[in-house]
Amino acid sequence: MIFIVFGIAIGMQFHFEIVKEFTSPYTNEIETQELTDLKKTTENMKVRIEDLKKQIDTMEKERVVESVPLQKLKGNVDEYKMIAGYTNVSGPGINIVLDSNLEENKNIAEIIEGRKYLVNLVNELKVFGAEVISINGNRLVSRSEIALAGNHINVHGKPIAPPYVIQAIGNVDRFKRYVDHGTIIFELMESNGIKSSIKFSNNIKIPASTKEKPMQFLKAVE
Known part of the structure:
Protein backbone atom coordinates (compact mmCIF):
# COMPACT_ATOMS: atom_id res chain seq x y z
CA MET A 1 0.00 0.00 0.00
CA ILE A 2 2.82 2.37 0.91
CA PHE A 3 4.49 1.86 -2.46
CA ILE A 4 1.22 2.47 -4.31
CA VAL A 5 0.77 5.80 -2.52
CA PHE A 6 4.36 6.69 -3.36
CA GLY A 7 3.73 5.95 -7.05
CA ILE A 8 0.63 8.15 -7.06
CA ALA A 9 2.59 10.97 -5.42
CA ILE A 10 5.33 10.71 -8.06
CA GLY A 11 2.75 10.80 -10.86
CA MET A 12 1.11 13.88 -9.36
CA GLN A 13 4.50 15.54 -9.08
CA PHE A 14 5.15 15.07 -12.82
CA HIS A 15 1.74 16.50 -13.63
CA PHE A 16 2.26 19.58 -11.49
CA GLU A 17 5.77 20.08 -12.90
CA ILE A 18 4.20 20.46 -16.33
CA VAL A 19 1.65 22.94 -15.03
CA LYS A 20 4.38 24.97 -13.34
CA GLU A 21 6.30 25.40 -16.59
CA PHE A 22 3.23 26.71 -18.41
CA THR A 23 3.26 30.47 -18.95
CA SER A 24 0.24 32.59 -19.74
CA PRO A 25 -0.28 33.78 -23.34
CA TYR A 26 -3.37 35.74 -22.29
CA THR A 27 -3.76 39.41 -21.48
CA ASN A 28 -7.24 39.17 -20.01
CA GLU A 29 -6.96 39.97 -16.29
CA ILE A 30 -9.45 37.33 -15.18
CA GLU A 31 -7.76 34.54 -17.11
CA THR A 32 -4.35 35.70 -15.90
CA LEU A 38 -3.63 27.69 -10.38
CA LYS A 39 0.14 28.08 -10.06
CA LYS A 40 -0.25 28.91 -6.38
CA THR A 41 -2.40 25.83 -5.89
CA THR A 42 0.19 23.78 -7.73
CA GLU A 43 2.96 25.01 -5.43
CA ASN A 44 0.84 24.20 -2.38
CA MET A 45 0.15 20.72 -3.73
CA LYS A 46 3.86 20.14 -4.37
CA VAL A 47 4.57 21.03 -0.75
CA ARG A 48 1.83 18.65 0.33
CA ILE A 49 3.26 15.89 -1.87
CA GLU A 50 6.70 16.37 -0.30
CA ASP A 51 5.12 16.11 3.16
CA LEU A 52 3.32 12.92 2.15
CA LYS A 53 6.54 11.46 0.76
CA LYS A 54 8.28 12.15 4.07
CA GLN A 55 5.42 10.50 5.94
CA ILE A 56 5.65 7.49 3.62
CA ASP A 57 9.40 7.24 4.19
CA THR A 58 8.86 7.34 7.95
CA MET A 59 6.17 4.64 7.78
CA GLU A 60 8.37 2.48 5.54
CA LYS A 61 11.31 2.70 7.95
CA GLU A 62 9.12 1.89 10.96
CA ARG A 63 7.61 -1.17 9.28
CA VAL A 64 10.92 -2.35 7.82
CA VAL A 65 12.42 -2.54 11.31
CA GLU A 66 9.68 -4.98 12.27
CA SER A 67 9.91 -7.27 9.22
CA VAL A 68 12.87 -8.97 7.52
CA PRO A 69 10.93 -9.56 4.24
CA LEU A 70 10.01 -5.86 4.17
CA GLN A 71 13.66 -4.94 4.73
CA LYS A 72 14.61 -6.91 1.62
CA LEU A 73 11.69 -5.48 -0.36
CA LYS A 74 12.54 -1.90 0.59
CA GLY A 75 16.18 -2.52 -0.34
CA ASN A 76 15.05 -3.65 -3.80
CA VAL A 77 12.73 -0.67 -4.20
CA ASP A 78 15.47 1.78 -3.18
CA GLU A 79 17.86 0.17 -5.65
CA TYR A 80 15.35 0.40 -8.49
CA LYS A 81 14.55 4.02 -7.60
CA MET A 82 18.23 4.88 -7.79
CA ILE A 83 18.67 3.10 -11.13
CA ALA A 84 15.57 4.83 -12.52
CA GLY A 85 16.96 8.22 -11.48
CA TYR A 86 14.53 9.05 -8.67
CA THR A 87 17.24 9.41 -6.01
CA ASN A 88 19.88 12.09 -5.43
CA VAL A 89 23.32 10.48 -5.63
CA SER A 90 26.94 11.40 -4.93
CA GLY A 91 30.33 9.80 -5.37
CA PRO A 92 33.74 10.14 -7.02
CA GLY A 93 33.87 11.13 -10.65
CA GLU A 113 24.94 18.69 -31.86
CA GLY A 114 25.91 18.61 -35.54
CA ARG A 115 29.07 16.64 -34.75
CA LYS A 116 27.33 14.67 -31.95
CA TYR A 117 29.96 15.71 -29.43
CA LEU A 118 27.66 15.47 -26.40
CA VAL A 119 26.20 12.13 -27.47
CA ASN A 120 29.64 10.66 -28.16
CA LEU A 121 31.04 12.07 -24.90
CA VAL A 122 28.21 10.53 -22.87
CA ASN A 123 28.61 7.17 -24.62
CA GLU A 124 32.38 7.17 -24.10
CA LEU A 125 31.98 7.98 -20.41
CA LYS A 126 29.59 5.03 -20.10
CA VAL A 127 32.15 2.76 -21.77
CA PHE A 128 34.69 3.86 -19.16
CA GLY A 129 32.39 3.02 -16.27
CA ALA A 130 30.17 6.06 -15.68
CA GLU A 131 27.30 4.92 -13.47
CA VAL A 132 25.33 8.19 -13.43
CA ILE A 133 25.62 11.18 -15.77
CA SER A 134 24.08 14.65 -15.80
CA ILE A 135 24.27 17.56 -18.24
CA ASN A 136 23.71 21.04 -16.82
CA GLY A 137 22.08 19.45 -13.78
CA ASN A 138 19.71 17.28 -15.84
CA ARG A 139 20.01 13.63 -14.81
CA LEU A 140 20.24 11.29 -17.79
CA VAL A 141 17.98 8.26 -17.51
CA SER A 142 17.22 5.36 -19.84
CA ARG A 143 14.96 7.36 -22.16
CA SER A 144 16.74 10.72 -22.07
CA GLU A 145 17.53 12.36 -25.40
CA ILE A 160 20.26 24.06 -21.98
CA ALA A 161 22.79 26.74 -22.88
CA PRO A 162 26.59 27.00 -22.76
CA PRO A 163 28.66 26.38 -20.81
CA TYR A 164 27.72 22.70 -20.95
CA VAL A 165 28.58 20.98 -17.68
CA ILE A 166 28.84 17.19 -17.87
CA GLN A 167 29.19 15.31 -14.58
CA ALA A 168 29.69 11.58 -14.20
CA ILE A 169 30.09 9.34 -11.17
CA GLY A 170 32.41 6.36 -11.47
CA ASN A 171 35.97 5.12 -11.05
CA VAL A 172 38.23 8.19 -11.12
CA ASP A 173 41.29 6.21 -12.27
CA ARG A 174 39.35 4.92 -15.29
CA PHE A 175 38.16 8.43 -16.10
CA LYS A 176 41.77 9.67 -15.96
CA ARG A 177 42.85 6.93 -18.38
CA TYR A 178 39.93 7.89 -20.62
CA VAL A 179 40.99 11.55 -20.74
CA ASP A 180 44.69 10.78 -21.19
CA HIS A 181 44.58 7.83 -23.58
CA GLY A 182 41.04 6.73 -24.43
CA THR A 183 39.65 9.53 -26.59
CA ILE A 184 40.46 12.26 -29.11
CA ILE A 185 37.11 13.99 -28.69
CA PHE A 186 38.57 16.92 -26.74
CA GLU A 187 41.14 17.60 -29.49
CA LEU A 188 38.39 17.44 -32.10
CA MET A 189 36.25 19.89 -30.15
CA GLU A 190 39.24 22.22 -29.73
CA SER A 191 39.70 22.26 -33.50
CA ASN A 192 36.07 23.41 -33.79
CA GLY A 193 36.47 26.25 -31.29
CA ILE A 194 35.14 24.42 -28.23
CA LYS A 195 37.35 24.53 -25.15
CA SER A 196 37.08 21.97 -22.38
CA SER A 197 37.89 22.15 -18.69
CA ILE A 198 38.25 18.81 -16.88
CA LYS A 199 38.41 18.19 -13.14
CA PHE A 200 38.27 15.05 -11.05
CA SER A 201 36.56 14.95 -7.68
CA ASN A 202 35.78 12.58 -4.83
CA ASN A 203 32.39 14.19 -4.28
CA ILE A 204 30.33 14.67 -7.43
CA LYS A 205 26.66 15.34 -6.63
CA ILE A 206 23.97 14.56 -9.19
CA PRO A 207 20.29 15.35 -8.49
CA ALA A 208 17.37 13.06 -9.14
CA SER A 209 15.44 13.33 -12.38
CA THR A 210 12.63 15.86 -11.97
CA LYS A 211 10.21 14.25 -14.39
CA GLU A 212 9.80 11.20 -16.59
CA LYS A 213 7.98 10.61 -19.83
CA PRO A 214 4.75 8.63 -19.43
CA MET A 215 4.61 4.99 -20.48
CA GLN A 216 1.80 4.54 -23.01
CA PHE A 217 2.38 1.42 -25.05
CA LEU A 218 4.47 -1.09 -23.14
CA LYS A 219 3.21 -3.58 -20.60
CA ALA A 220 4.89 -6.11 -18.34
CA VAL A 221 4.99 -9.71 -19.57
CA GLU A 222 4.88 -12.54 -17.04
Whole structure:
Protein backbone atom coordinates (compact mmCIF):
# COMPACT_ATOMS: atom_id res chain seq x y z
CA MET A 1 0.00 0.00 0.00
CA ILE A 2 2.82 2.37 0.91
CA PHE A 3 4.49 1.86 -2.46
CA ILE A 4 1.22 2.47 -4.31
CA VAL A 5 0.77 5.80 -2.52
CA PHE A 6 4.36 6.69 -3.36
CA GLY A 7 3.73 5.95 -7.05
CA ILE A 8 0.63 8.15 -7.06
CA ALA A 9 2.59 10.97 -5.42
CA ILE A 10 5.33 10.71 -8.06
CA GLY A 11 2.75 10.80 -10.86
CA MET A 12 1.11 13.88 -9.36
CA GLN A 13 4.50 15.54 -9.08
CA PHE A 14 5.15 15.07 -12.82
CA HIS A 15 1.74 16.50 -13.63
CA PHE A 16 2.26 19.58 -11.49
CA GLU A 17 5.77 20.08 -12.90
CA ILE A 18 4.20 20.46 -16.33
CA VAL A 19 1.65 22.94 -15.03
CA LYS A 20 4.38 24.97 -13.34
CA GLU A 21 6.30 25.40 -16.59
CA PHE A 22 3.23 26.71 -18.41
CA THR A 23 3.26 30.47 -18.95
CA SER A 24 0.24 32.59 -19.74
CA PRO A 25 -0.28 33.78 -23.34
CA TYR A 26 -3.37 35.74 -22.29
CA THR A 27 -3.76 39.41 -21.48
CA ASN A 28 -7.24 39.17 -20.01
CA GLU A 29 -6.96 39.97 -16.29
CA ILE A 30 -9.45 37.33 -15.18
CA GLU A 31 -7.76 34.54 -17.11
CA THR A 32 -4.35 35.70 -15.90
CA GLN A 33 -5.58 35.70 -12.30
CA GLU A 34 -6.98 32.20 -12.76
CA LEU A 35 -3.60 30.98 -13.98
CA THR A 36 -1.87 32.73 -11.08
CA ASP A 37 -4.23 31.03 -8.63
CA LEU A 38 -3.63 27.69 -10.38
CA LYS A 39 0.14 28.08 -10.06
CA LYS A 40 -0.25 28.91 -6.38
CA THR A 41 -2.40 25.83 -5.89
CA THR A 42 0.19 23.78 -7.73
CA GLU A 43 2.96 25.01 -5.43
CA ASN A 44 0.84 24.20 -2.38
CA MET A 45 0.15 20.72 -3.73
CA LYS A 46 3.86 20.14 -4.37
CA VAL A 47 4.57 21.03 -0.75
CA ARG A 48 1.83 18.65 0.33
CA ILE A 49 3.26 15.89 -1.87
CA GLU A 50 6.70 16.37 -0.30
CA ASP A 51 5.12 16.11 3.16
CA LEU A 52 3.32 12.92 2.15
CA LYS A 53 6.54 11.46 0.76
CA LYS A 54 8.28 12.15 4.07
CA GLN A 55 5.42 10.50 5.94
CA ILE A 56 5.65 7.49 3.62
CA ASP A 57 9.40 7.24 4.19
CA THR A 58 8.86 7.34 7.95
CA MET A 59 6.17 4.64 7.78
CA GLU A 60 8.37 2.48 5.54
CA LYS A 61 11.31 2.70 7.95
CA GLU A 62 9.12 1.89 10.96
CA ARG A 63 7.61 -1.17 9.28
CA VAL A 64 10.92 -2.35 7.82
CA VAL A 65 12.42 -2.54 11.31
CA GLU A 66 9.68 -4.98 12.27
CA SER A 67 9.91 -7.27 9.22
CA VAL A 68 12.87 -8.97 7.52
CA PRO A 69 10.93 -9.56 4.24
CA LEU A 70 10.01 -5.86 4.17
CA GLN A 71 13.66 -4.94 4.73
CA LYS A 72 14.61 -6.91 1.62
CA LEU A 73 11.69 -5.48 -0.36
CA LYS A 74 12.54 -1.90 0.59
CA GLY A 75 16.18 -2.52 -0.34
CA ASN A 76 15.05 -3.65 -3.80
CA VAL A 77 12.73 -0.67 -4.20
CA ASP A 78 15.47 1.78 -3.18
CA GLU A 79 17.86 0.17 -5.65
CA TYR A 80 15.35 0.40 -8.49
CA LYS A 81 14.55 4.02 -7.60
CA MET A 82 18.23 4.88 -7.79
CA ILE A 83 18.67 3.10 -11.13
CA ALA A 84 15.57 4.83 -12.52
CA GLY A 85 16.96 8.22 -11.48
CA TYR A 86 14.53 9.05 -8.67
CA THR A 87 17.24 9.41 -6.01
CA ASN A 88 19.88 12.09 -5.43
CA VAL A 89 23.32 10.48 -5.63
CA SER A 90 26.94 11.40 -4.93
CA GLY A 91 30.33 9.80 -5.37
CA PRO A 92 33.74 10.14 -7.02
CA GLY A 93 33.87 11.13 -10.65
CA ILE A 94 34.62 13.66 -13.34
CA ASN A 95 33.40 17.19 -14.10
CA ILE A 96 33.71 18.43 -17.71
CA VAL A 97 32.84 21.98 -18.80
CA LEU A 98 32.48 22.78 -22.51
CA ASP A 99 32.41 26.39 -23.66
CA SER A 100 33.03 28.49 -26.76
CA ASN A 101 36.54 29.40 -27.82
CA LEU A 102 35.18 31.47 -30.71
CA GLU A 103 34.25 35.12 -30.94
CA GLU A 104 31.88 36.55 -28.36
CA ASN A 105 28.23 35.45 -28.48
CA LYS A 106 28.97 32.66 -30.99
CA ASN A 107 26.42 29.89 -30.54
CA ILE A 108 28.15 26.50 -30.34
CA ALA A 109 24.95 24.45 -30.04
CA GLU A 110 24.90 23.63 -33.76
CA ILE A 111 28.55 22.53 -33.68
CA ILE A 112 28.04 20.46 -30.53
CA GLU A 113 24.94 18.69 -31.86
CA GLY A 114 25.91 18.61 -35.54
CA ARG A 115 29.07 16.64 -34.75
CA LYS A 116 27.33 14.67 -31.95
CA TYR A 117 29.96 15.71 -29.43
CA LEU A 118 27.66 15.47 -26.40
CA VAL A 119 26.20 12.13 -27.47
CA ASN A 120 29.64 10.66 -28.16
CA LEU A 121 31.04 12.07 -24.90
CA VAL A 122 28.21 10.53 -22.87
CA ASN A 123 28.61 7.17 -24.62
CA GLU A 124 32.38 7.17 -24.10
CA LEU A 125 31.98 7.98 -20.41
CA LYS A 126 29.59 5.03 -20.10
CA VAL A 127 32.15 2.76 -21.77
CA PHE A 128 34.69 3.86 -19.16
CA GLY A 129 32.39 3.02 -16.27
CA ALA A 130 30.17 6.06 -15.68
CA GLU A 131 27.30 4.92 -13.47
CA VAL A 132 25.33 8.19 -13.43
CA ILE A 133 25.62 11.18 -15.77
CA SER A 134 24.08 14.65 -15.80
CA ILE A 135 24.27 17.56 -18.24
CA ASN A 136 23.71 21.04 -16.82
CA GLY A 137 22.08 19.45 -13.78
CA ASN A 138 19.71 17.28 -15.84
CA ARG A 139 20.01 13.63 -14.81
CA LEU A 140 20.24 11.29 -17.79
CA VAL A 141 17.98 8.26 -17.51
CA SER A 142 17.22 5.36 -19.84
CA ARG A 143 14.96 7.36 -22.16
CA SER A 144 16.74 10.72 -22.07
CA GLU A 145 17.53 12.36 -25.40
CA ILE A 146 20.09 14.94 -26.49
CA ALA A 147 18.81 16.87 -29.50
CA LEU A 148 19.08 20.23 -31.26
CA ALA A 149 15.90 22.29 -30.91
CA GLY A 150 16.10 25.51 -32.88
CA ASN A 151 19.24 27.32 -31.76
CA HIS A 152 19.73 25.41 -28.51
CA ILE A 153 20.15 21.85 -27.26
CA ASN A 154 17.47 19.97 -25.37
CA VAL A 155 18.43 17.38 -22.77
CA HIS A 156 15.58 15.20 -21.52
CA GLY A 157 13.16 17.72 -22.99
CA LYS A 158 14.74 20.73 -21.26
CA PRO A 159 16.66 23.50 -23.07
CA ILE A 160 20.26 24.06 -21.98
CA ALA A 161 22.79 26.74 -22.88
CA PRO A 162 26.59 27.00 -22.76
CA PRO A 163 28.66 26.38 -20.81
CA TYR A 164 27.72 22.70 -20.95
CA VAL A 165 28.58 20.98 -17.68
CA ILE A 166 28.84 17.19 -17.87
CA GLN A 167 29.19 15.31 -14.58
CA ALA A 168 29.69 11.58 -14.20
CA ILE A 169 30.09 9.34 -11.17
CA GLY A 170 32.41 6.36 -11.47
CA ASN A 171 35.97 5.12 -11.05
CA VAL A 172 38.23 8.19 -11.12
CA ASP A 173 41.29 6.21 -12.27
CA ARG A 174 39.35 4.92 -15.29
CA PHE A 175 38.16 8.43 -16.10
CA LYS A 176 41.77 9.67 -15.96
CA ARG A 177 42.85 6.93 -18.38
CA TYR A 178 39.93 7.89 -20.62
CA VAL A 179 40.99 11.55 -20.74
CA ASP A 180 44.69 10.78 -21.19
CA HIS A 181 44.58 7.83 -23.58
CA GLY A 182 41.04 6.73 -24.43
CA THR A 183 39.65 9.53 -26.59
CA ILE A 184 40.46 12.26 -29.11
CA ILE A 185 37.11 13.99 -28.69
CA PHE A 186 38.57 16.92 -26.74
CA GLU A 187 41.14 17.60 -29.49
CA LEU A 188 38.39 17.44 -32.10
CA MET A 189 36.25 19.89 -30.15
CA GLU A 190 39.24 22.22 -29.73
CA SER A 191 39.70 22.26 -33.50
CA ASN A 192 36.07 23.41 -33.79
CA GLY A 193 36.47 26.25 -31.29
CA ILE A 194 35.14 24.42 -28.23
CA LYS A 195 37.35 24.53 -25.15
CA SER A 196 37.08 21.97 -22.38
CA SER A 197 37.89 22.15 -18.69
CA ILE A 198 38.25 18.81 -16.88
CA LYS A 199 38.41 18.19 -13.14
CA PHE A 200 38.27 15.05 -11.05
CA SER A 201 36.56 14.95 -7.68
CA ASN A 202 35.78 12.58 -4.83
CA ASN A 203 32.39 14.19 -4.28
CA ILE A 204 30.33 14.67 -7.43
CA LYS A 205 26.66 15.34 -6.63
CA ILE A 206 23.97 14.56 -9.19
CA PRO A 207 20.29 15.35 -8.49
CA ALA A 208 17.37 13.06 -9.14
CA SER A 209 15.44 13.33 -12.38
CA THR A 210 12.63 15.86 -11.97
CA LYS A 211 10.21 14.25 -14.39
CA GLU A 212 9.80 11.20 -16.59
CA LYS A 213 7.98 10.61 -19.83
CA PRO A 214 4.75 8.63 -19.43
CA MET A 215 4.61 4.99 -20.48
CA GLN A 216 1.80 4.54 -23.01
CA PHE A 217 2.38 1.42 -25.05
CA LEU A 218 4.47 -1.09 -23.14
CA LYS A 219 3.21 -3.58 -20.60
CA ALA A 220 4.89 -6.11 -18.34
CA VAL A 221 4.99 -9.71 -19.57
CA GLU A 222 4.88 -12.54 -17.04
